[in-house]
Amino acid sequence: MSLLEVDDVVVQFGGVTAVNHATFEAEAGRVTGLIGPNGAGKTTCFNVISGLQRPTKGKVRFNGRTVTSVPVHRRSKRGMGRTFQRLEAFGSLTVRENVRVALDIHRGLVGVLKPAKSDIDGLLERVGIRAYADERADSIPTGTARLLELARCLAGDPRLLLLDEPSSGLDETETDAFGDLLRDLAAEGRGILMVEHDMDLVMGVCDTIRVLDFGEVIAVGEPAAIRADKRVQQAYLGYSDDEPEHAAGEPGGSDTEQTLVIPAVPVSEGATS
CATH class of the missing domain: 3.40.50.300 (P-loop containing nucleotide triphosphate hydrolases)
Structure with missing residues (x-):
């Protein structure tokens, strides 16, 4: 099937x-x-x-x-996870913070327990953008922002x-x-x-x-x-x-x-x- x-x-x-x-x-x-x-x-x-x-x-x-x-x-x-043709990142947040939000949402623990930094950096490392972790999302190159979207998507383990x-x-x-x-x-x-x-x-x-x-x-x-x-x-x-x-x-x-x-x-x- x-x-x-x-x-x-x-x-x-x-x-x-x-x-x-x-x-x-x-x-x-x-x-x-x-x-x-x-x-x-x-x-x-x-x-x-x-x-x-x-x-x-x-x-x-x-x-x-x-x-x-x-x-x-x-x-x-x-x-089911999706990335979009038009970038959807939170521009005022850092790359790491964007992934943290995604992990919070998928785990259903918003405001209760923040995900471990190692979990976030692991996702950033996997898509190849860990070096941008502390950069604001609206300041990174377009290609890097695409990879950020993928990292956020993978946070839900689709x-x-x-x-x-x-x-x-x-x-x-x-x-x-x-x-x-x-x-x-x-x-x-x-x-x-x-x-x-x-x-x-x-x-x-x-x-x-x-x-x-x-x-x-x-x-x-x-x-x-x-x-x-x-x-x-x-x-x-x-x-x-x-x-x-x-x-x-x-x-x-x-x-x-x-x-x-x-x-x-x-x-x-x-x-x-």
């Missing part, structure tokens, strides 16, 4: 269909990528999974139980991690270390579902990739199969078989040896991304 199951989910905003009969899953112990062009419905799917958006139709099951109508905080207590563009702002070395961290977290038995624009990271770390386009799942498979899928190439590059061919490696190239070229620089998405 999959840890997460999204079953025939539809989300409509007035006359706009943001997610169109999407069905997919995420398994424990594996990293699953959810990719697609801007506006494809990725973040809307995350909102449905985490409870921020009620679907127009369809169901969400987590750990074998239907959670479609379960509120956000109860999904969190059941083991079974499922929903990561929305987690590598945004990281340099190449930091991204490589982040990929190793994702593999380690999955090896512990956690399920990871990741929305990400850095295709080097996605192709290097994901066990399975699911591709959304106009709210529909158009492809599912291992990285090599997704890279070669013509539907995915068309969704990203906007070419069709009856259009003029280009040189391999150029946008629109149709060479059978062509590598899928997907923009690696994260681009901000709207409410229906």
